[in-house]
Amino acid sequence: MLSAQVVLVALFLHASAASADDLxxxxxxxxxxxxxxxxxPVGCVTIPIVSDSCFNFxxxxxxxxxxxxxxQVPAEYxxxxxxxxxxxxxxxxxxxTLTCGIWNMFDVLVPTASGTQNFNDLTSSLSCVRSGSAxxxx
Numbered sequence: 697m698l699s700a701q702v703v704l705v706a707l708f709l710h711a712s713a714a715s716a717d718d719l720x721x722x723x724x725x726x727x728x729x730x731x732x733x734x735x736x737p738v739g740c741v742t743i744p745i746v747s748d749s750c751f752n753f754x755x756x757x758x759x760x761x762x763x764x765x766x767x768q769v770p771a772e773y774x775x776x777x778x779x780x781x782x783x784x785x786x787x788x789x790x791x792x793t794l795t796c797g798i799w800n801m802f803d804v805l806v807p808t809a810s811g812t813q814n815f816n817d818l819t820s821s822l823s824c825v826r827s828g829s830a831x832x833x834x
Contacts, residue, residue, distance in 0.1 A: 725770045727824060731759065734766035734798055745773060745824045750783035752821045764801055764819040771796045775824040777815060783823045789813065795827070 725745045732738025741757055753761035769775045776783070779790040789806045792815045801816040 725773060725824075727770060727773070727775055727822075728766075728768040729760055729764045729819070729822075730766040731763040732765065734768060739763070740766075743822075745770070745775075747824060747826050750821055750823050752781045752783075753819070754781075761820050762817050765816050766798065766800055767794065768798045769794050769796050769824070772826055773824050774827040775822055777801075777819040778821045778823075779818045781820050783821045790818075 726742045727745055728734065728737075728740055728742050730738060730740040732740075734740065739759070741760060743751060743757070751757075753759075753764075764777065767775070767777070774793055774795045776785075776791055776793040778785060780786065785791040789808045792804050792806050794804065801819075802814045804815040805812040806815060
């Protein structure tokens with residue numbers, strides 16, 4: 697049996713030229729990540745959420761590695777975006793958790809030793825969980 701992540705990568709490899717709507721899994725919640733704008737959509741990919749699983753931007757989604765500028769998190773979910781593959785958080789400034797809504801990663805600020813930095817073009821992996829009342833850590 698294939699793991700959920702392998703199945704997701706296979707979907708992206710098969711449909712890398714497809715529109716974001718074509719990649720959505722029917723009946724499952726999805727989050728959207730865009731390298732350009734979200735409205736109108738430019739460089740957007742819809743990612744089916746497998747709760748508590750790590751999604752790495754590899755394979756058909758590798759074009760988004762370190763290129764995510766906009767995201768849309770569905771209602772009742774919180775997604776954490778990581779600078780590292782494998783959803784690995786080493787430092788306080790290498791991840792950001794966002795709740796439902798549309799987010800411009802330029803506006804998502806994380807603390808650093810010298811102040812704050814935005815999270816634009818930093819994401820390499822993400823993980824989402826169902827969390828109807830979770831608060832953003834940014």
